[in-house]
Amino acid sequence: MEDVKLLGTWASPFSYRVIWALKLKGIDYEYIEQDLSNKSPLLLQSNPVHKKIPVLIHSGKPISESMIILRYLDESWPENYPLLPADPYERAVARFWIKFAEEKLTSAFAIFRTSGEEQEKAVKESLEVMKTLEEHAFGLLLLQEKAFFGGDKVNMVDLAYGVMGYWLDAVEDCTGVKLMDPLKFPLFHGWVNRFNEAPVIKDNLPDREELFAYFKRRREMIVSATSS
């Protein structure tokens, strides 16, 4: 058996990106839950620059950042369920949308941490990002008659945007902000529903009630800290 460990936290969408890739590729691994309020020596030593999860440790060698871990898994286990297209041009297009996810989805999660004017700014930014995705990314899927970026099954681009399912719902629930309007973003909304029901993904999502309760508690702590 391969020596693969994953340092993560149960409610993190970024941990789930790695879990999905490991499960899709059928790689056995040991999951080690981290307490970010009291960071373990293993985490600090494995990711000394950012000190963040997820970290994958393969035969003692640590790799940080969820999308970099996914590329590593894809290059180290190229035969099991390839996560990127084979053609260099299609790979470049996939990377373009992965980079867009890495840079732009943060505004949706900023809504969770902010209030008032700052939150309004994050809402405005998120809606612009979602509009661009609706037109250019999910619009392309429609044109190509694809269910997922990987065609009839999910690939690395789908995993990058998977955070916009359960976790966006949780952010909307605890803040009262509604971003995912099925009338405004019908293609994006349709993709989220398909993603949540896709093989492997559907069986590897956190418990919805627990996730919502956790986000609610965290949100209450943030609001009481900023209003006192």
Place this chain on the structure above:
Amino acid sequence: MEDVKLLGTWASPFSYRVIWALKLKGIDYEYIEQDLSNKSPLLLQSNPVHKKIPVLIHSGKPISESMIILRYLDESWPENYPLLPADPYERAVARFWIKFAEEKLTSAFAIFRTSGEEQEKAVKESLEVMKTLEEHAFGLLLLQEKAFFGGDKVNMVDLAYGVMGYWLDAVEDCTGVKLMDPLKFPLFHGWVNRFNEAPVIKDNLPDREELFAYFKRRREMIVSATSS
């Protein structure tokens, strides 16, 4: 001959990343200078999402974002001067530092666009980023007794940080802010000097006087716009 076009602007460090990669790989290309104050239909149609340079157009197919272009070049011309290590783990480490460059070097360029408190914040952030690089990235080179991230020649990581040579000098010159202190960042400083003198790089840099004059004019426009 391959049909390769590069849309860029002469003073952009991000255009130069692509130029360096094309030259290192010995790929012939047509360079098409862009006027960003009056964007060409070709640019708008090639990069409809960001509307930014550089864009590479290979046989009619456009690819945006400098580091994504470099990966495309490396995958499409794998035999000519590979830009990433062959080993998956070393590739992951290289990608970690490339992502760090993409996310963190912007603060150094923010100094150019800002004044007062906002500029002080950007200076503080830049110095922290440079400290991390000195310790973790350039420190690793020292440990491994390497001149460049690519060993004895430059690779994709070196090209990502190449913007911290001429262009940081130009930002320092026109703002009066000094970031690159050789006593504080001796390893980083030494690498910059080696990079600027490396084969291919040294012959493909903008004219220093022209670059400094251009940054000075642009800076004066920014300062007069914000102080009026």
